Amino acid sequence: METTSDGKMKMPKVAKVKNKMPAPVQITAEQLLREAKERELELVPPPPKQKISDPDELASYRMRKRKAFEDNIRKNRAVMTNWIKYAQWEESQKELQRARSVWERAMDVDHRNITVWLKYAEMEMRCRQINHARNVWDRAITILPRANQFWYKYTYMEEMLGNIAGARQVFERWMEWEPEEQAWHSYINFELRYKELNRARTIYERFVIVHPEVKNWIKYAKFEEKNSYINSSRRIYERAVEFFGDDNMDEKLLLAFAKFEEGQKEHDRARVIYKYALDHLPKESCEQTYKQYTIHEKRFGSRAAIEDVIVSKRRFQYEEEVNSNPMNYDAWFDYLRLLESDGDQEQVEETYERAISNIPPSQEKRHWRRYIYLWINYAVYEELEARNVEQTRDVYKACLEVVPHKRFTFAKVWLLLAQFEIRQKNLTKARKVLGTAIGKCPKNKLFRGYIELELQLREFDRCRILYEKFLEFAPENCTTWMKYAELEIILGDTDRARSIFELAVNQPKLDMPEVLWKAYIDFEIEQEEYDKTRSLYRYLLERTHHVKVWISFAQFEKSIAEDNNFEQIRKVFQEGNQALKEAQVKEERLMLLETWQMFERENGDETSQQRVVKLMPQKVKKRRKIQTDDGTDAGWEEYFDYIFPDEEAAKPNLKLLALAKKWKQKQEPEEDIADPSENDNS
Numbered sequence: 001m002e003t004t005s006d007g008k009m010k011m012p013k014v015a016k017v018k019n020k021m022p023a024p025v026q027i028t029a030e031q032l033l034r035e036a037k038e039r040e041l042e043l044v045p046p047p048p049k050q051k052i053s054d055p056d057e058l059a060s061y062r063m064r065k066r067k068a069f070e071d072n073i074r075k076n077r078a079v080m081t082n083w084i085k086y087a088q089w090e091e092s093q094k095e096l097q098r099a100r101s102v103w104e105r106a107m108d109v110d111h112r113n114i115t116v117w118l119k120y121a122e123m124e125m126r127c128r129q130i131n132h133a134r135n136v137w138d139r140a141i142t143i144l145p146r147a148n149q150f151w152y153k154y155t156y157m158e159e160m161l162g163n164i165a166g167a168r169q170v171f172e173r174w175m176e177w178e179p180e181e182q183a184w185h186s187y188i189n190f191e192l193r194y195k196e197l198n199r200a201r202t203i204y205e206r207f208v209i210v211h212p213e214v215k216n217w218i219k220y221a222k223f224e225e226k227n228s229y230i231n232s233s234r235r236i237y238e239r240a241v242e243f244f245g246d247d248n249m250d251e252k253l254l255l256a257f258a259k260f261e262e263g264q265k266e267h268d269r270a271r272v273i274y275k276y277a278l279d280h281l282p283k284e285s286c287e288q289t290y291k292q293y294t295i296h297e298k299r300f301g302s303r304a305a306i307e308d309v310i311v312s313k314r315r316f317q318y319e320e321e322v323n324s325n326p327m328n329y330d331a332w333f334d335y336l337r338l339l340e341s342d343g344d345q346e347q348v349e350e351t352y353e354r355a356i357s358n359i360p361p362s363q364e365k366r367h368w369r370r371y372i373y374l375w376i377n378y379a380v381y382e383e384l385e386a387r388n389v390e391q392t393r394d395v396y397k398a399c400l401e402v403v404p405h406k407r408f409t410f411a412k413v414w415l416l417l418a419q420f421e422i423r424q425k426n427l428t429k430a431r432k433v434l435g436t437a438i439g440k441c442p443k444n445k446l447f448r449g450y451i452e453l454e455l456q457l458r459e460f461d462r463c464r465i466l467y468e469k470f471l472e473f474a475p476e477n478c479t480t481w482m483k484y485a486e487l488e489i490i491l492g493d494t495d496r497a498r499s500i501f502e503l504a505v506n507q508p509k510l511d512m513p514e515v516l517w518k519a520y521i522d523f524e525i526e527q528e529e530y531d532k533t534r535s536l537y538r539y540l541l542e543r544t545h546h547v548k549v550w551i552s553f554a555q556f557e558k559s560i561a562e563d564n565n566f567e568q569i570r571k572v573f574q575e576g577n578q579a580l581k582e583a584q585v586k587e588e589r590l591m592l593l594e595t596w597q598m599f600e601r602e603n604g605d606e607t608s609q610q611r612v613v614k615l616m617p618q619k620v621k622k623r624r625k626i627q628t629d630d631g632t633d634a635g636w637e638e639y640f641d642y643i644f645p646d647e648e649a650a651k652p653n654l655k656l657l658a659l660a661k662k663w664k665q666k667q668e669p670e671e672d673i674a675d676p677s678e679n680d681n682s
Contacts, residue, residue, distance in 0.1 A: 065089060077109050084119055091123055099123060100132075114147050121150075125157060133157065141170075145177050152186070164194060175203075178210045188223075197227060212243065214250045221260065230264060246280050251289055254281070262296060270296060314338055326358040329370035336377065345386055352378040356399075365408040372410050375399035379416070389424060396420065411437070411445035418453065427457075442473050447480075455487075463487060476509045478516040485523065494527060514548075521556075530560050541579075547588035550576030551595050558599070566603055573599075577615065586642045590617060617642035 052058045069086040076082070083106035090099035103120040110116065117140040124133035137154040144150065151174045158167035171187045184207040191200040204220045217240035224233035237257040244250060254277040261270040274293040278286055318335035321328060332355040339348045355374050360367045375395060382392040396417040403409055414437035421430040434450040437443075447470040454462040467484040474480065481504035488497035501520040510516060517540055524533040537553045554572045573596040580589040593615055600609045620641050626634040 062093065080106065080110060080113055080116055083109070084116065087119070087123070091127075096127060096129070111143060114144065114149060117144070117147075118149060118153070121153065130161065141173070146179075148179060148183060151179070151183065155186070155190070159190070175206065181207075181211050181216065184211070214240070214244070214253045217243070217253065218256045221256070225260065225263075233260065249277075249280055251277065251281055251285050255289060255292055258292065258296070267296070322355075327360065329355075329358075329374060332358075332374060333370075333377070336374075340381065340385070348381065349386070352381070356402075359402060363404060363407050368403070368408075368410075372399070372403070372413065375402075376413065376416060379420070383420065392420060393417075405441045409437070409441035409443065411443045411449065414446060415449040418449070422453070438469070444470075444474060444477065444480075447473070451483075460487070460491060475507055476511050478504065478510050478512040481516060482519045485519070489523070497523065521552075525556070545576075545579045545583050547576070547580065547585075547592050550579070550592055554595070554599070566599075569599065570596075570608070586617070590642055593617075614645060617645070 050061070052061055069082065069089065072079075072082045073086065083102060087099045087102040087106065090096075090102055100120075103116065103123070106116050107113075107120075117136065121133050121136040121140065124130075124136055137150060137157070140147070140150040141154065151170065155167045155170045155174075158164075158170060167190065171190060174183060175187060184203065188200050188203050188207070191197075191203065200223070204223060208216050208220055217236065221233045221236040221240070224230075224236060237253075237260060240253055241249070241257070244253065254273055258270045258273040258277075261267075261273060274289060274296065277289045278293070281289065315335070315338060318331060318338065321331040322335060325331070332351075336348065336351055336355065339351055352374070356371075356378065358371075360371050375398075379392050379395040379399070382388050382395055396413065399413055400417070403413070414433060418430040418433045421427075421433060430453070434446065434453070437446050438450065447466060451463055451466045451470070454460075454466065464484075464487075467480065467487070470480050471477075471484070481500060485497040485500040485504075488494070488500060501516075501523060504510070504516055505513075505520060517536075521533055521536055524530075524536060533556065537549070537556065540549055541553070550572065554569050554576070557569045557572055558566070573592065576592050577589065577596075580592060593612065597609070597612045597616070600612050620643055621638055622641050623636050623638055626637050628634050
């Protein structure tokens with residue numbers, strides 16, 4: 001050990017282990033050896049080459065090798081690699097009999113191993129033992145008929161040997177097992193190499209029955225077309241269309257058929273095929289058909305044919321839209337408009353039935369508006385285009401059965417049905433329809449439509465009954481009261497009209513009372529009942545002190561004043577001023593005074609004008625605190641207030657304003673005099 005300067009022993013430092021837990025990934029010795037082998041860390045030198053120059057030495061070498069191979073086989077008979085190496089070594093020693101023996105022993109162990117059969121047969125072929133090779137291939141295809149490698153190599157061997165009949169016989173044995181498509185194509189190509197077209201056609205016939213896919217029928221037809229058998233090719237396409245039928249039809253087959261006819265310049269035939277495809281194939285799988293049809297018509301068709309294709313394409317697009325979202329009623333409208341322009345009545349009616357079957361799931365009226373117009377368009381189409389009266393009536397009735405009248409209704413449908421019955425000269429049915437509508441789901445629009453109908457028929461007694469029912473249903477509707485009174489005025493019964501107005505203004509609740517009162521007053525003015533009009537104004541002013549009523553009252557008095565006698569008008573203005581003063585509504589009072597002042601300027605003298613001027617208020621700018629909803633202060637705001645002379649509390653303020661005005665007038669001349677002197681001094 002080392003010692004320090006002071007003579008003490010110096011102890012070695014021991015490293016502290018921070019974490020004594022085992023590592024998450026444990027490395028074994030086996031893993032280390034495997035990694036070393038993979039990285040070739042141990043390079044084993046190759047064995048030395050042995051040169052044999054003596055027969056005894058050769059026999060000894062062969063004995064050792066055979067013993068080694070036999071030992072390996074004895075250790076594990078199931079490992080085919082050992083058998084293959086053993087047989088190949090015997091082949092390299094030109095010991096074919098021994099090699100065959102090894103191969104036979106190997107097949108006794110595993111007769112389903114494809115590699116063993118292939119290498120056995122390849123050995124026989126390399127050694128030109130043709131019959132032996134045929135024997136091996138025959139045994140292989142008998143034991144493993146689904147192993148295509150055997151068939152391919154067997155037929156290839158026979159063809160290379162020039163044994164065409166033998167190769168054909170092997171192909172026939174193979175086809176009896178109905179192999180995959182490539183095997184049939186190999187057989188067909190084999191026959192074509194030797195110009196046996198009839199045999200190839202016969203094979204195609206069997207092929208499309210075993211593998212009846214669309215592509216195989218197309219290959220068969222193109223084979224016939226390639227060899228200039230046009231009629232035969234067309235018959236094959238026709239057979240294929242019949243074979244698949246409407247339920248299993250494929251777009252590729254029809255497109256290939258149409259292309260074939262187009263290539264033969266049979267454009268009418270091609271057009272018929274395209275139309276057949278569009279009519280019988282599902283709409284979602286016709287995109288390519290539309291495209292090719294359009295290209296064909298642009299190249300070979302007329303203008304009408306091109307338009308027909310475009311219409312068909314648009315029909316396909318609309319069909320996709322309504323299938324993806326049946327509740328898209330706008331898409332249904334566009335689709336139906338397109339079909340109506342095409343003129344196919346049966347298809348239009350079928351599409352209308354499909355459209356109206358998509359009832360909105362909710363019970364909210366806004367979701368039903370577009371849907372109801374489908375029914376209306378359907379009924380209009382049946383009446384105007386199809387001219388089917390009974391079908392039109394049935395459509396309206398079915399529509400009314402669908403609508404949930406307890407939640408809401410559509411007055412338009414009831415009115416359209418009634419108008420339809422009138423066009424059919426069934427007045428009784430029309431009245432029955434509207435009566436049912438009013439009884440089941442009364443609405444303002446229904447009452448108005450029914451009344452309008454009876455007015456056109458000049459059935460005034462029925463109109464009176466309907467107005468009474470209408471007012472029982474909605475007594476607050478001022479428009480109805482006015483229309484009812486207007487009817488009586490037209491009929492010349494002013495007493496009934498006055499009574500209706502009287503009943504109307506005495507209703508406890510009205511939606512537009514000011515309009516009703518104006519109509520009542522205008523009615524009395526037209527009848528020149530000025531005293532009644534004045535009484536109406538007084539009666540109205542007992543209910544409200546609105547400034548517009550006072551102004552209207554004054555204008556009425558002005559309109560009937562005689563000999564420039566305006567005292568009654570001034571009296572109305574004075575009463576209005578006093579009433580608004582008591583109501584403490586300064587803006588409305590100012591409006592009344594301004595109207596009064598304008599009247600005096602036009603019709604009064606200086607004394608009367610001055611009297612109004614003395615009543616005009618002063619406009620004063622003031623400030624007040626602003627408070628938020630929670631009561632906190634939010635600052636100050638400025639506003640304008642009006643101070644009237646007759647207000648007792650405002651008199652000191654008016655005096656102060658007058659003094660301030662005089663002081664300002666005195667200050668203005670002094671400022672005008674001082675300004676020039678200042679400019680001179682500068």
